Amino acid sequence: MSDSDYGDTYTESQVIMTSVKIIAPFTLTYGMFLSLHGADTPGGSFQGGTIIGVTVLMLAFAFGIESTRRWLRNSFVVGLITGGVAIFIGTGFATMALGYNFLEYNAFVDTFGIAHYWGMEAIEVGGVALIVAGVIMTLFFATASGFTPVSHDSDYHRTEVRDDD
Secondary structure, X not given: OOHHHOOOOOOOOHHHHHHHHHHHHHHHHHHHHXXXXXXXXXXXXXXXXXXXXXXXXXXXXXXXXXXHHHHOOHHHHHHHHHHHHHHHHHHHHHXXXXXXXXXXXXXXXXXXXXXOHHHHHHHHHHHHHHHHHHHHHHXXXXXXXXXXXXXOHHHHOOOOOOOOO
């Protein structure tokens, strides 16, 4: 069966669209809250990033996957992941540049006089939350696009060599 046999799977539902319009701002706010309080409170930035990513999935289910994919460009999602990794590695390299070990937050206390807490916040909020949200969105859009196996025609069309003596 081909993809055309299934047709378009998106069905517009006013109940789902209205529910998502009401719920999405609250879930996004809660995800941001967990991310911003990642080092202080239970939950943390991993769970906050997950909720932020799932909010985008909820929008995609309500308003269509392809329209959400067009609205949330691939470069933005890649930017989330890249930015999170850059913040994570940048914080670690900053501590090394100050003469300490990778991600040893006491470097910030001794050099700048700020609490080591801010190094952890950079990792939690800037690194982990962005990476998790970006990976969830990437996996969802990759799964939603489907998989088409590549056929190797060379295996099926072998040429036969004959010796004409």
